[in-house]
Amino acid sequence: xxxxxxxxxxxxxxxxxxxxxxxxxxxxxxxxxxxxxxxxxxxxxxxxxxxxxxxxxxxxxxxxxxxxxxxxxxxxxxxxxxxxxxxxxxxxxxxxxxxxxxxxxxxxxxxxxxxxx
Numbered sequence: 001x002x003x004x005x006x007x008x009x010x011x012x013x014x015x016x017x018x019x020x021x022x023x024x025x026x027x028x029x030x031x032x033x034x035x036x037x038x039x040x041x042x043x044x045x046x047x048x049x050x051x052x053x054x055x056x057x058x059x060x061x062x063x064x065x066x067x068x069x070x071x072x073x074x075x076x077x078x079x080x081x082x083x084x085x086x087x088x089x090x091x092x093x094x095x096x097x098x099x100x101x102x103x104x105x106x107x108x109x110x111x112x113x114x115x116x117x
Contacts, residue, residue: 005044029092042089043089071090071091072091072092075095075096095114095115
């Protein structure tokens, strides 16, 4: 069986795969709005910065997800008061890197990246 770490490492660069012993992991995992969500410890924090990376991650992790051998959570700005934005012993997909605010040509539609605060 392919390990979760090897799947993440095939798709993301090493600085986008945060491990529990790293300072980047500790920093990222301590900035949730709700204190008890800060105490949740995922096995990995994955920080994709493109739709392609998210798609590839979900495709590669799907066999483990379907067999219920792995759970994931999606973290946006970290303000969700429920525990849905972090997962104990799973993979938290941190999409805070999806930044950007744009207007369409006639300025009638604003698009916000999910990582915007």
